[in-house]
Structure formats: C-alpha cells, structure tokens
Amino acid sequence: MLKRVHYRSSYLPYLLVAPQIIITILFFIWPAAQALYQSFLLQDAFGLSTEFVWFDNFIELYDNPNYLNSFARTGFFSLAVASLSMGFALFFAALADRVIKGSHTYRTLLIIPYAVAPVLAGTLWLFLFNPTLGIITYFLDTFGIDWNHKLNSAQAMSLVILAAAWKQISYNFLFFIAAMHSIPKSLIEASAIDGAGPLHRFRTIIFPLISPTTFFLLVVNIIYAFFDTFGIIHAITAGGPGNSTEILVYKVYNDGFVGLDLGGSAAQSVILMFIVVVLTVVQFKYVERKVQY
Amino acid sequence: MSDIKIEQLKKSYQSTQVIHGIDIDIRDGEFIVLVGPSGCGKSTLLRMVAGLETISEGTVQIDGAVVNDLEPKDRGIAMVFQNYALYPHMSVYDNMAYGLKLMKLPKAEIEQRVQQVAQLLQIEDFLDRRPSNLSGGQRQRVAMGRAIVRKPKVFLFDEPLSNLDAALRVQMRMQIKTLQRNLGVTTLYVTHDQVEAMTMADRLVVLKDGIAAQIGTPMEIYDDPHNQFVAGFIGSPAMNFIDCEVTEDHIVIGEQRISRPPHVNMRGKLVLGIRPEHFIEENTSALEGEIEMIEKLGASILLYVSCKNVSQAIVIQCEGHLNVNIGDTKNISFDSHKLYFFDPSTQQRVY
Ligand SMILES: Nc1ncnc2c1ncn2[C@@H]1O[C@H](COP(=O)(O)OP(=O)(O)O)[C@@H](O)[C@H]1O
Numbered sequence: 160m161l162k163r164v165h166y167r168s169s170y171l172p173y174l175l176v177a178p179q180i181i182i183t184i185l186f187f188i189w190p191a192a193q194a195l196y197q198s199f200l201l202q203d204a205f206g207l208s209t210e211f212v213w214f215d216n217f218i219e220l221y222d223n224p225n226y227l228n229s230f231a232r233t234g235f236f237s238l239a240v241a242s243l244s245m246g247f248a249l250f251f252a253a254l255a256d257r258v259i260k261g262s263h264t265y266r267t268l269l270i271i272p273y274a275v276a277p278v279l280a281g282t283l284w285l286f287l288f289n290p291t292l293g294i295i296t297y298f299l300d301t302f303g304i305d306w307n308h309k310l311n312s313a314q315a316m317s318l319v320i321l322a323a324a325w326k327q328i329s330y331n332f333l334f335f336i337a338a339m340h341s342i343p344k345s346l347i348e349a350s351a352i353d354g355a356g357p358l359h360r361f362r363t364i365i366f367p368l369i370s371p372t373t374f375f376l377l378v379v380n381i382i383y384a385f386f387d388t389f390g391i392i393h394a395i396t397a398g399g400p401g402n403s404t405e406i407l408v409y410k411v412y413n414d415g416f417v418g419l420d421l422g423g424s425a426a427q428s429v430i431l432m433f434i435v436v437v438l439t440v441v442q443f444k445y446v447e448r449k450v451q452y
Numbered sequence: 453m454s455d456i457k458i459e460q461l462k463k464s465y466q467s468t469q470v471i472h473g474i475d476i477d478i479r480d481g482e483f484i485v486l487v488g489p490s491g492c493g494k495s496t497l498l499r500m501v502a503g504l505e506t507i508s509e510g511t512v513q514i515d516g517a518v519v520n521d522l523e524p525k526d527r528g529i530a531m532v533f534q535n536y537a538l539y540p541h542m543s544v545y546d547n548m549a550y551g552l553k554l555m556k557l558p559k560a561e562i563e564q565r566v567q568q569v570a571q572l573l574q575i576e577d578f579l580d581r582r583p584s585n586l587s588g589g590q591r592q593r594v595a596m597g598r599a600i601v602r603k604p605k606v607f608l609f610d611e612p613l614s615n616l617d618a619a620l621r622v623q624m625r626m627q628i629k630t631l632q633r634n635l636g637v638t639t640l641y642v643t644h645d646q647v648e649a650m651t652m653a654d655r656l657v658v659l660k661d662g663i664a665a666q667i668g669t670p671m672e673i674y675d676d677p678h679n680q681f682v683a684g685f686i687g688s689p690a691m692n693f694i695d696c697e698v699t700e701d702h703i704v705i706g707e708q709r710i711s712r713p714p715h716v717n718m719r720g721k722l723v724l725g726i727r728p729e730h731f732i733e734e735n736t737s738a739l740e741g742e743i744e745m746i747e748k749l750g751a752s753i754l755l756y757v758s759c760k761n762v763s764q765a766i767v768i769q770c771e772g773h774l775n776v777n778i779g780d781t782k783n784i785s786f787d788s789h790k791l792y793f794f795d796p797s798t799q800q801r802v803y
C-alpha cells in the first residue's frame with residue numbers, strides 16, 4: 160500500500176511539479192502541437208503563403224513511393240540494430256555472469272560506449288571505415304573486399320547499422336546482466352545438480368527467465384533505432400548514397416530543413432509520433448501486466 | 453544406497469577459514485542431521501558434499517570413491533534447497549522431469565517415474581501447474597519429488613522446512629523421515645532447529661564455528677553432552693548454567709549452599725548445568741528463590757526463579773496445573789544424578 164502524504168498548503172505540490180510540467184510543455188507538448196498544426200498546412204518555400212489543406216500532406220505521403228521505401232528501410236534498419244546489439248549484449252552478459260576475476264573492469268569497459276555522444280560514435284566508425292584512410296578498410300582490402308560506403312549502398316547500410324548497434328550494446332548489456340543477477344543462484348545450482356551444462360542451462364533456465372527483460376529491450380531498441388540514430392546517420396552517411404540510409408527520422412529532417420517541405424515533413428513527424436505512442440503503450444501494457452510465473 | 457566418508461574437510465574463503473577440519477563417517481541409509489546456530493558452516497559443509505562449493509582441504513568419499521573433483525551431477529546426489537529452487541517457468545511435471553531428460557532416459561520411463569513419485573508425494577493433481585500456483589507445503593513436496601525421481605545415492609537437504617509455518621513443519625518433518633526410511637537413501641540434513649534435529653536424526657552432528665562439537669545419536673547427545681555449547685544447544689527449554697563452587701561438603705551457589713552429593717568428586721569453581729525438566733518437588737537439599745516469571749505451556753509450566761547473587765534466572769519445568777504466582781518463594785531441588793559440571797575456562801564437561 161502506498162501511503163498518501165498530505166500537505167497542508169495547496170500550492171506546494173503544484174510548485175514542486177511545476178519545473179517538470181513547464182519543461183514538458185515547452186519542449187514536448189508545444190512542438191508536438193506545432194507539428195500537428197503544421198502537418199495540415201501547405202507552405203511555399205519562402206514562407207510567403209500558407210494554405211490549410213486538411214489531410215493532403217498525409218495522403219501525399221501515402222502515395223509517395225519514396226516515403227514507403229523509407230518506411231520499409233526503417234523497419235529493416237531497426238530490426239537489424241535491435242537484434243545485433245541485443246545479440247551481442249546478451250552474449251557479453253552471459254559471459255560476464257560467469258567471470259569472477261576482473262569482472263569489474265570488464266563491465267566498466269562494456270558500459271563506456273553508452274557515454275559516447277551519437278555523432279561522436281558515428282565519426283569514430285567513420286574513421287575506422289574511411290574508404291581511403293580507415294584501418295578496417297585497409298584490412299578488408301587485404302581480404303579482397305573493396306569498401307566504399309560512399310558509393311555502395313549495402314555497405315553504407317551495414318555501417319550505420321553497425322555503429323548504431325554498437326552504441327546500444329552497453330545499455331542492453333546493463334539490463335541483461337541485471338536480469339541475470341536477479342535469477343536466484345539456487346536455480347542455477349539446482350540445474351547443475353540436475354546435470355545441465357552451461358549452454359543447456361542458458362537455453363532452458365536463464366534465457367526463459369530473462370524474457371521479460373528481452374521484450375522490454377526489444378521495444379526500447381526499436382524506439383532507439385527509429386529516433387536516436389539521427390546523429391549517427393547524419394555523421395556517417397547523411398542518408399546517402401542516394402536515399403539508401405534515409406530512415407524516417409532522417410527523412411523528416413531532409414524534407415523539412417533541406418527540401419523545405421515543412422507541411423510534408425510535419426506530417427511525417429506526426430506519423431512517427433503516432434508510432435512511438437503505440438510502442439510505448441504496448442510496452443506499458445506489458446510492464447503493467449508484470450510477467451509472473 | 454551408499455555410505456559417505458568425510459575426512460579432515462576444510463574450507464577457506466580467501467583468508468577466512470569457515471570449516472576447520474571435520475570428520476564424519478556416514479553409514480549406508482543413515483539420516484544425519486547437521487545442526488548448529490546460524491553461520492556455523494552447515495550450508496558450506498553440505499555444499500561441499502554436493503560439489504557446489506570447492507573443497508579447500510580434505511576429502512569427501514561417496515561409496516568409497518573420492519568425489520572432490522567430480523561435478524555435482526556426477527556425484528549421485530540430489531538436493532532440496534531452502535527456497536526450493538523450483539524452475540518457475542516450468543510445470544511441476546517439467547520440474548521433475550528436467551534432470552531425467554538430461555539423463556537421456558526414454559520418454560516412457562520418465563513419465564512412469566514422475567507419475568510414481570507424484571503419487572508417493574500426493575502431488576499428482578498439480579503436475580500441470582506452475583510452482584507459483586502452489587502453496588508452500590506443495591512446493592516443498594515438489595522439491596522433494598524432484599530429488600526423489602533422480603534415484604540418487606544421497607539426499608542433501610538445506611533447511612528445507614524453514615519457510616513453512618509451524619504446524620506444516622511438524623507434519624513435513626514426519627513425512628520426510630518416513631519417506632527416507634522407506635527409500636533407505638543416505639541423507640544429510642541441515643537445520644538450525646534443534647527440535648527438528650532431535651526428532652529426525654539417526655545421528656546428529658552438532659556444529660559450532662566450523663568444528664564438529666559432537667557427533668552422536670540424539671539421546672547420546674542429550675544424555676552425555678561433551679561440552680557446554682552442546683549441552684545448551686540441544687534440549688528445549690535449554691539447560692540452566694549456574695556458576696558454583698564445589699567444596700568438600702557443599703556446592704555453593706550464590707549465597708546459598710546445598711550439600712555435595714557424594715558422587716560429585718570434582719572441586720573448585722565450576723559451571724553447574726541442569727536441565728529444566730530435571731528438577732524435583734522435594735525439600736531436601738533445596739535452594740530458595742523467588743518466582744520472577746511464569747510461562748504456561750499447557751502440559752507443563754516454566755518457572756523463572758531468581759536466587760540471590762545468581763546472575764541468571766533458573767528455569768524450572770513443572771507439571772502444568774501447578775498453582776503458583778509471581779513473587780512466590782520457591783524451593784528448588786535437583787535430581788542429584790542429573791547434574792552436569794563444566795570447566796568455566798574451557799567449557800568442557802568435567803563431570
Ligand atoms: N562466499 C562466501 N565468502 C565468504 N564467506 C562466506 C561465504 N559463504 C559463506 N561464508 C561464511 O561462512 C560461514 C558459514 O556460512 P554458512 O555455511 O552459510 O552458515 P550456515 O548455513 O550454518 O548458517 C559464515 O560465517 C559465512 O559468513
């Protein structure tokens with residue numbers, strides 16, 4: 160039972176939540192409302208005339224193959240980022256769970272990428288894979304692979320996926336390791352007595368028991384790939400070559416601030432907003448249900 | 453079926469030693485209870501036998517073979533944990549079948565074994581349920597079932613009843629004991645509850661700070677404790693310890709004296725031990741004290757009697773309908789053949 164605390168004065172609680180409310184209104188509600196409003200407008204590139212067009216911007220998006228392609232691309236991108244980074248994180252966490260000596264160092268090292276800003280992460284990978292100077296490019300060359308993500312769209316896509324996934328490994332790792340730690344040690348011991356080796360134990364005991372965390376991370380990672388990878392893509396490929404790495408959030412920026420189609424761009428961002436709302440609701444529903452065995 | 457031989461077993465964590473060389477010989481089919489206060493090393497000892505904890509020094513033999521370096525699964529043991537350690541995401545059936553599947557037994561045999569054990573433990577109605585949908589007692593039985601289906605050579609129990617309420621604990625204690633006798637499997641059972649220890653054990657190992665203070669049958673340990681710790685730990689309510697001085701003619705307790713029974717042939721400052729149930733209603737060679745507190749247990753009644761210049765109240769167990777009040781003066785008489793004497797410096801029993 161939660162205990163209710165009663166304040167005698169009625170304004171104190173409002174005062175306490177005011178900063179949070181103001182920030183939310185200023186940086187979330189207000190821009191979101193603006194975007195929603197913008198999405199119904201058609202404006203010429205110089206901002207001289209504005210016309211209220213109802214759902215025209217949305218209908219146009221629906222008919223635009225470029226946009227639909229970007230949609231599919233984003234789906235592929237986020238699934239690839241989520242599975243790659245979660246896969247690695249799970250692997251590292253499973254190993255870290257068994258490490259006894261130096262586990263502290265090992266964990267610290269794994270958590271560092273989380274502190275790197277997205278643009279820096281992008282730049283870092285850009286250096287490694289620079290077509291002329293990059294060290295990894297050099298090694299790939301010795302294996303006969305010609306790396307140039309500025310020309311090759313498949314390579315460009317792989318690179319942004321790699322960079323985006325790399326940055327998210329730390330976050331996933333933390334959650335996985337916490338989930339593994341919360342499994343009672345006696346369960347692992349019981350399975351050892353029952354004769355399960357480490358792999359079998361992982362597959363039949365550990366993995367099923369951390370599945371709530373896995374689901375949570377899946378949603379978080381998809382949201383991450385949808386929205387927070389802007390900086391990485393901007394630094395590495397800027398959406399190119401062609402439109403091959405232009406995911407939805409990047410297209411919002413491109414169409415709005417480069418192409419100056421503010422109405423269309425706003426419509427896109429409204430759709431993105433809708434997607435994130437749905438994902439969040441799904442997640443909350445699930446978290447609320449609290450998987451209990 | 454098999455015997456266990458534990459020789460000079462030691463365990464250290466980094467620099468701290470927690471088990472200081474323990475020897476136990478366990479015969480085939482015996483029910484051995486490791487009992488001692490919390491933190492004395494019971495679980496550690498058990499887990500070394502299970503193979504869940506490495507052995508620092510000494511050997512554990514099961515069936516004549518040293519198992520020090522064997523994996524838990526290769527030792528032929530099954531263990532019941534205090535929190536039961538049931539796999540929460542599996543049905544009761546799958547919990548019990550988990551180890552059997554890993555033994556690569558044919559499906560029909562797994563089915564048959566699980567059904568048989570489920571019947572034995574009266575859990576056949578819950579086989580499809582998840583552990584979270586069972587009561588504490590049912591979970592306890594499932595944990596037992598998971599141990600039994602493996603047909604182990606040795607059962608290991610680590611405080612399996614301490615999460616149950618008192619009534620269920622008494623009931624399960626009998627069931628486990630009966631089951632063990634019927635199956636005839638050698639058993640090591642850890643508990644901190646001396647009543648559980650007394651009622652279940654064929655033989656007890658009383659542990660204190662990583663040392664086996666005494667090993668013997670419950671009655672041997674009750675009648676003949678080797679030191680003050682064992683005397684105080686085994687028996688309920690606990691034995692009274694009273695500082696005294698034995699002189700040529702008397703035993704001096706506080707400011708009073710009683711005549712020395714002729715067979716008490718020690719002299720000097722000693723600790724007198726007497727169990728609450730060994731006082732008698734008689735006025736010969738009596739001490740006098742004032743009743744400080746009364747605990748009515750129904751069948752019996754416990755009197756806490758304070759004597760002048762004796763630091764602790766003396767606990768006396770009397771017949772349940774005794775009519776006494778707080779503040780009454782009480783005559784205390786001993787059965788002089790049931791007195792124990794301990795050396796106050798070594799705590800060893802001297803008489
Ligand atoms: N992993 C460990 N590292 C250091 N000390 C430990 C460890 N496990 C247990 N101990 C110590 O060993 C002693 C015995 O513990 P344990 O066998 O669990 O006691 P019991 O089961 O009798 O309550 C305790 O003093 C405990 O603090």
Ligand SMILES: [Mg+2]
Pocket residue numbers: 494495496
């Ligand atoms: Mg313990």
